[in-house]
Amino acid sequence: AQSVSQHNHHVILSEAASLELGCNYSYGGTVNLFWYVQYPGQHLQLLLKYFSGDPLVKGIKGFEAEFIKSKFSFNLRKPSVQWSDTAEYFCAVNADTGFQKLVFGTGTRLLVSP
Amino acid sequence: DTEVTQTPKHLVMGMTNKKSLKCEQHMGHRAMYWYKQKAKKPPELMFVYSYEKLSINESVPSRFSPECPNSSLLNLHLHALQPEDSALYLCASSQDPDRGYQPQHFGDGTRLSIL
Numbered sequence: 564a565q566s567v568s569q570h571n572h573h574v575i576l577s578e579a580a581s582l583e584l585g586c587n588y589s590y591g592g593t594v595n596l597f598w599y600v601q602y603p604g605q606h607l608q609l610l611l612k613y614f615s616g617d618p619l620v621k622g623i624k625g626f627e628a629e630f631i632k633s634k635f636s637f638n639l640r641k642p643s644v645q646w647s648d649t650a651e652y653f654c655a656v657n658a659d660t661g662f663q664k665l666v667f668g669t670g671t672r673l674l675v676s677p
Numbered sequence: 678d679t680e681v682t683q684t685p686k687h688l689v690m691g692m693t694n695k696k697s698l699k700c701e702q703h704m705g706h707r708a709m710y711w712y713k714q715k716a717k718k719p720p721e722l723m724f725v726y727s728y729e730k731l732s733i734n735e736s737v738p739s740r741f742s743p744e745c746p747n748s749s750l751l752n753l754h755l756h757a758l759q760p761e762d763s764a765l766y767l768c769a770s771s772q773d774p775d776r777g778y779q780p781q782h783f784g785d786g787t788r789l790s791i792l
Contacts, residue, residue: 595778606679607720607767607783614778653719662777663708663733667719 565590565658569668576644576675584639584671586654593659596637598628599667602650610652613637624648646677680704681784683768689790692758698787700751700768708774709751710781711743712767720767726751727774758791765789 568587576582588594598610611622618630628639637654654668682701690696700709707728712720725733726745740762742754751768765788769781 597780599783606681606785607769609780609782612778612780657777659777663710663725663727663774664722665710665781667721670717670719 565594565656565666567654567656567666567668569652569654569671571671572669574671574673576673578646578675578677579643580675582639582641582644582648582673584652584654584673586637586639586668587635588637588654588656589635590656590658595657595662596628596630597655597665598622598626598637598639599653599655600650601653601670607653610639644673644675646675649673649675679782679784681768681770681782683766683784683787685787686785687788687790689792690755690758691792692760694758695754695756697755698753698766698768698789700753700784701749702770702782703749704770704772704782705748706770706772706782707748708771708781709745710769710771711751711753712769714765714767714786716764724753725774732774755789758789760791763789763791 566589595614597612599607613620613630621627652671657665684699709726711723714720723737724743729745744752765786767786768784771781772779
């Protein structure tokens with residue numbers, strides 16, 4: 564069964580610092596990869612996704628992620644975080660064994676101090 | 678605001694009660710999902726409906742009974758729940774059940790507390 568690992572459970576940064584959140588998955592076939600964000604009291608929102616093509620994908624709010632197939636990774640980055648980026652970030656994967664089943668990582672809580 | 682509407686936002690019920698959670702979307706999406714999210718945990722898939730038919734049941738106890746009356750509505754009927762069923766229940770939808778690269782759109786959830 565596929566699984567998703569997010570090794571950073573809690574991250575604390577100051578404004579303007581750079582961000583990189585790790586995501587690794589365990590499936591050797593075709594995958595679709597997503598990053599979702601959950602701001603306090605709000606619903607899960609899509610930040611970006613990858614399914615084919617350029618492995619460097621850009622999303623909303625200045626976020627980007629890079630798919631490295633050889634490392635089974637899909638890390639999220641932002642060059643300069645803002646206080647408003649404080650949220651929980653989830654990496655999620657579905658695989659060609661059943662595209663309807665989206666598996667989430669454990670999440671990373673990001674706190675950005677002003 | 679999300680385009681997936683869930684009601685009620687909060688629900689408190691006893692273990693012998695019967696209640697239903699409702700989810701609605703008008704984006705023309707043909708896949709709809711129920712997830713359970715415990716505090717500080719990721720969402721866990723419960724059910725998937727594909728073209729109004731149940732396609733995935735992740736071994737969910739029978740005290741949870743999903744229903745998809747039409748392509749816009751998804752219900753989750755609750756009966757004889759246990760305290761450990763207290764959680765945030767999320768509904769989501771996606772455009773085409775067979776195209777996994779299409780993202781899921783999530784509702785705000787129903788926060789359920791079982792007394």
